[in-house]
Amino acid sequence: MTHRPGSRILTGTRIRERRLALSRRQADVARAAGISAAYLNLIEHNRRPVGDHLVTRLAAVLDVSAAELAEGREESQIAALREAAVRLPDDVSPELDQAPELLARFPGWAAALIAAARRADALERQLVTLSDRMTQDPYLLTTLHEVLSAVTSVRSTASILAEGGEIPPDWRDRFHANLDADSLRLSGTAQALVAYLDSFDTQGAIFTPQEEVEAWLAAGAPPVRDSADLASDAARAMARAHLLRMEEERAALPDALLAEASGDPDPLRMADRLGQPLDRVMRRLAVLKPPGYEGAGLLVCDGSGALTLRRPTAGFPLPRPGDACPLWPLFQALATPQTAIANVVEAPSGRRFRTLSLATRHQPLGTDGPLLTRAQMLILPEERGSPGRADLLIGPACRICPRAECPARREPSILLTA
Numbered sequence: 001m002t003h004r005p006g007s008r009i010l011t012g013t014r015i016r017e018r019r020l021a022l023s024r025r026q027a028d029v030a031r032a033a034g035i036s037a038a039y040l041n042l043i044e045h046n047r048r049p050v051g052d053h054l055v056t057r058l059a060a061v062l063d064v065s066a067a068e069l070a071e072g073r074e075e076s077q078i079a080a081l082r083e084a085a086v087r088l089p090d091d092v093s094p095e096l097d098q099a100p101e102l103l104a105r106f107p108g109w110a111a112a113l114i115a116a117a118r119r120a121d122a123l124e125r126q127l128v129t130l131s132d133r134m135t136q137d138p139y140l141l142t143t144l145h146e147v148l149s150a151v152t153s154v155r156s157t158a159s160i161l162a163e164g165g166e167i168p169p170d171w172r173d174r175f176h177a178n179l180d181a182d183s184l185r186l187s188g189t190a191q192a193l194v195a196y197l198d199s200f201d202t203q204g205a206i207f208t209p210q211e212e213v214e215a216w217l218a219a220g221a222p223p224v225r226d227s228a229d230l231a232s233d234a235a236r237a238m239a240r241a242h243l244l245r246m247e248e249e250r251a252a253l254p255d256a257l258l259a260e261a262s263g264d265p266d267p268l269r270m271a272d273r274l275g276q277p278l279d280r281v282m283r284r285l286a287v288l289k290p291p292g293y294e295g296a297g298l299l300v301c302d303g304s305g306a307l308t309l310r311r312p313t314a315g316f317p318l319p320r321p322g323d324a325c326p327l328w329p330l331f332q333a334l335a336t337p338q339t340a341i342a343n344v345v346e347a348p349s350g351r352r353f354r355t356l357s358l359a360t361r362h363q364p365l366g367t368d369g370p371l372l373t374r375a376q377m378l379i380l381p382e383e384r385g386s387p388g389r390a391d392l393l394i395g396p397a398c399r400i401c402p403r404a405e406c407p408a409r410r411e412p413s414i415l416l417t418a
Contacts, residue, residue: 011055014069016044017104018062032061077103081110083350084117124415143193150186154179209234210321213242214310242309246287252276253284262290267356267378268340278340279360282378286311295381299330303373313379315351317396325395326408330377333357337373344382346390348402352382 019029030040034057042048050058052066059066081099103110157179161167167175212235230236253276264270267285271278286298297313305324312318317325324331329343337359346352359375395401398408402415 010046012043012046033057080114153182259290297379300376319397323397329357333359333375343391345392345394354380
């Protein structure tokens, strides 16, 4: 049976397809389930609702679990198939409108494809994490520098001894002592490096104070200025400053007032009605997440484009601090301060997000001080299968972005084969 693109595979449809797969007559299945054949026919054509008890009886008759027949189960699987299709090379064009048909007729192959895609995504995330760690972990960088220093020293000393010539005995003894000490240093450092590499946690190590604070906030920061459970002094200072700003903004725009106005899908109109600056409304929406903004995320950068706060929504492609996609509307807002920019962006996974970006300028030291710029981007997930096209195709950062033909690419991606 061919389903309409994007339509749900309803319980009745699954019952019919399971019955046909078993070559069972409608009358036999209906009799075994304790209902009439006419009623089963209406169910199979989705013209009658199916209660939980009847689903359980039909599942037993059709030798399948009730969960396999439950309505709504395949929506996530269809979405997973479409996301898997998005990751295929550009010269491969799968029939996306046939995803429901594939899932209904060949559930085993569909499950295998979904599992393979998820496995590939997991390996990709592991590769990205290891790559980040290899380039940003301060301990690893220091240890590798120590290894290279010891190797260079051993090489230099060995070259002097290998050149021959007359070397005074006291200098020869000194060179031998240096060679022994450097080789011991190299051996000890190499062993420590191997042990450290063996201990790698590829599920998201924290390298910087900013990442520490962001993980702390994501885990549910306390409502008061208490950051004692953070590890580093820098992270505790950053957390206290952030919580202080949150308290000040909550006092200026209380939760109840914001929740009452959050029925408006346009934050700019909401800010006008509340008599509040738009940037404050955006930040408060990302923290409070009132109805209509449940999945809201927020990115903030300074005038240099460096991300100073990252509270993304689920599925938004985000690299580690220090790198980002130049196509993010967040950075476009820096060129047009005080102008709200609305865009729909699409991640490499096919997920879409509505974004609202705004840059503001201020002079905290007065007219004699520097002019500072800050930009922020409110991120809201779009419903899967939303109509229309995205304004921008974005990624996380060039080094870990699979978009081969991106005009803004500045370096090859580790995820693209040659």
